[in-house]
Amino acid sequence: MTRPIIVFDLDGTLIDTAPDLLESLNHSLATGPIPAVDSAGFKRFVGHGGRIMIERAYREHEVELPLDEHDRLFDLFIDHYNINIPGKSRPYPGVVAALDRFKEAGYLLAVCTNKHEVPAKALLTALGLDKYFAAITGQDTFAFRKPDPRHLTETIALAGGDPERAVMVGDSQTDIDTAKAAGIPVVADDFGYTDRHVREFEPTKIISHFDELTVDLAEQLIAAAHGRAAVA
Numbered sequence: 361m362t363r364p365i366i367v368f369d370l371d372g373t374l375i376d377t378a379p380d381l382l383e384s385l386n387h388s389l390a391t392g393p394i395p396a397v398d399s400a401g402f403k404r405f406v407g408h409g410g411r412i413m414i415e416r417a418y419r420e421h422e423v424e425l426p427l428d429e430h431d432r433l434f435d436l437f438i439d440h441y442n443i444n445i446p447g448k449s450r451p452y453p454g455v456v457a458a459l460d461r462f463k464e465a466g467y468l469l470a471v472c473t474n475k476h477e478v479p480a481k482a483l484l485t486a487l488g489l490d491k492y493f494a495a496i497t498g499q500d501t502f503a504f505r506k507p508d509p510r511h512l513t514e515t516i517a518l519a520g521g522d523p524e525r526a527v528m529v530g531d532s533q534t535d536i537d538t539a540k541a542a543g544i545p546v547v548a549d550d551f552g553y554t555d556r557h558v559r560e561f562e563p564t565k566i567i568s569h570f571d572e573l574t575v576d577l578a579e580q581l582i583a584a585a586h587g588r589a590a591v592a
């Protein structure tokens with residue numbers, strides 16, 4: 361039988377990247393007319409990658425953003441971000457132990473992020489975590505990205521997993537909508553990047569620490585999603 365798989369979002373789920381994303385965003389915005397973004401603004405703008413973060417900041421100030429200017433700002437953002445990897449970004453408490461437990465239990469592990477694939481892989485490599493994952497996909501890996509459910513299902517396929525034996529873990533409405541559209545149970549962490557509480561998006565389960573993400577929980581969620589009793 362195919363091994364079960366657990367798929368993680370990256371920013372705000374496995375890794376606390378906010379200080380670096382915010383610094384790179386403000387490095388870029390400082391060259392244009394709108395003011396710097398604070399951490400509350402960051403939580404409103406993040407979730408769909410750097411380009412959308414810049415676009416949302418401009419929209420909030422009702423300042424027009426022509427395509428060439430958008431390109432220029434994004435290049436500044438991404439260059440600054442890439443050069444500084446891993447910066448201050450670190451895994452959340454309990455992440456490494458959780459990855460070890462799922463690996464030991466025979467799970468495949470994967471990452472499905474709306475970061476671009478290159479910085480996502482570079483960040484995980486810099487933190488020594490890339491070795492855990494059978495697939496790491498970003499917003500530019502396929503022709504679609506979260507919340508399109510195919511970003512998740514194609515990540516599972518790339519990792520050699522089965523969507524019927526899969527769980528997603530994420531921090532945002534984007535992740536929850538993606539997993540639901542794919543018919544995959546979704547665990548939401550409540551310490552990530554969203555300006556509304558994750559409970560409003562009705563994930564299958566909410567955790568406040570990675571210690572709560574047990575193999576038993578994943579088994580139960582997979583079994584419940586497909587109308588079977590969990591094997592004890």
Ligand SMILES: O=C(O)COP(=O)(O)O
Pocket residue numbers: 369370371372406407408409410472473474475532
């Ligand atoms: O960088 C973003 O905007 C979102 O990244 P994530 O999908 O890993 O949360």
Ligand SMILES: [Mg+2]
Pocket residue numbers: 369370371372373407530531532552553
């Ligand atoms: Mg996230």
